[in-house]
Amino acid sequence: MPSESVSPDVTVVPPLSIHDMTVAYQRKPVIWDIDYVAPTGKLVAIVGPNGAGKSTLINAALDLIPRASGQVQFYGGPYRKQRHRVGYVPQRESVDWDFPVSALDVVVMGLYRKVGWCLPVLPRHRHTALTALDRVGMADYAHRQIRRLSGGQQQRVFLARALVQDADLYLMDEPFTGVDAATERAIVEILRELRSLGKTALVVHHDLQTVAEYFDEVILLNMRLVATGPVATAFTTDNLRKTYGGRLMLVEQTDRIIGKGTSG
């Protein structure tokens, strides 16, 4: 039950702690010496330029790609023991949308662990999935083949799938990329709802303009950690310049971005 799964130790043991993690593709390191401890009950944006290793950070933490070095702990234990407490929202392009499944089928997949090996999906599982689809405003599209959904709707299906996992920590890879305004609002709403339930979300995010509005904390990443912490202290012009180097045209505008974020 959801209320029981948030055990008292949540406040003491961090949802995610990464120590000294390095990941390399073919001997060339992609991310270096990452040390990070995630706060509980906060929305954290992972921000950085293309190729900074944002997705790699998530994938390596989840054992999806091998780490060259370092330890990762979820709620004080290795990932394979804590799977049930971690939800994952992959990038939208990572799957074949021509696959013959409906939106509901995709959401039910998030429950496969609870259903158990070799056992059939029961009506109550479908009901749970339908409720999650309703939460993201997609109940009307439950039986539609996933190719015939818009990009934003597809992203909401992914979000619903993560919701049914009923995790305590969510790792989301670019949920805001290429979605319409309605979906963006829906995702933000869900994130805030998760936070109010004491859950944590680490979200790879591209739009610097909305970081301060949507998130409590940031991880600024460019192969190495540039800065982490609350938006107010870590999301500064200086740190952004360090993260993006000369590549950020927006650096000139960051004062405006940050100013707008804190006032809004």
Add this chain to the structure above:
Amino acid sequence: MFVEIQHHLSAWGSFDTWIVITASLAAMACALPGVFLVLRQQSMMGDALSHTVLPGIVVAFLLSYGLRDAAWISPSTQLATLPLFLFGGAVVLGVVSAMLTEFVQRLGHVESSAALGVVFTSLFAFGLLMIRLKADSVHIDPDCVLYGNVETVKLGVAGIPRATAMVAGLLVVNLILVLLFYKELTISAFDPNLATTLGIRARLMHYALMATTAATLVAAFESVGSILVITMLVAPTATASLLTDRLPTRIVVTLAIAFTTALLGHAMALTLPALVFSRLGFPEIKDASTAGMMAVVAGMLFSLAMFFAPRHGMISKALGQTRLTFRLACHDQLRSLYQAERAAALAATFEPATWATRHGSMLQHLATWSLIFTHQVTRTSHGHQLTSRGRQSAEQLMKAGNEHAPA
């Protein structure tokens, strides 16, 4: 012609029935793992596996005879267990080829089909080499190992041919596997990363599918021959994918198509060659290979689906496209008439909006005609004018257009 077909089919005997039963059971047994191969976009894996299993079969064959020669097992046990040995060899090689392909892909930085190409030719060559090396001591004929023939179904125990019993068992096993591991197979094919984070080992499922496919190939090869097996692995599910949007229906439709293919294939093997070739002046050609004709039927069914499938077929897509183009043309006409009317009203002159429709493409004329037909536009002596109904729909269009315009 109908009489002729009837004549050719009148010779249909229990032997033909057994051929159809055997072929359709084999077709359905092969089509099942094929569904998931196609879903994983690894359709050629079946073709490749049919070659890579050779070294496994040769080793299993040599092992079996070696055990007999060493007097570990009696000749009768050896004969009885030989199929099990061959199965084992095929299953092992199925997993080995999947692993090797991944290995080559990762180490050689090439795409998966290139890696597969390297692995399957090498393993097949290795198998042939072993046959050559051992040909003196043990008689192995690749034909007898790999290529069966559906027309040679022989009666076995209790009136049921051995090959039929074999493929029936195969179908049952594959059905049970698909039913048991439906969720796991689906999620590993759709989203292997999610599967892994949920604790379902996607790679393990991949190896299991490869092993099952290899075992299916070997069992079916022996019973019905290689052409039929390779065809049935991919063609029925490819056809079904054009007809269905949900996986459970796709599986059922795949099985139905596999069955139909087998039935039609044999019937056509008996009738079609005689019909065609007697007209071409070769009356001596009376029938064709059943497996070959089944492959032809499989291709024909796919072509039919490609053209006529309700949603994914070319014709329905073209129709949908045309309908959309036409609807947009109608909207354009309504809008330009409406705008002309507004412009005329603003200029406070009565200048009927004729210019918008006087010149134009065939499509625009067709659109105007259809608007007249639906009473949205009338033809006056001055040209075309909107009716009140047409004005209403034009106003709606203008409103919708403004809403959908990019902000």
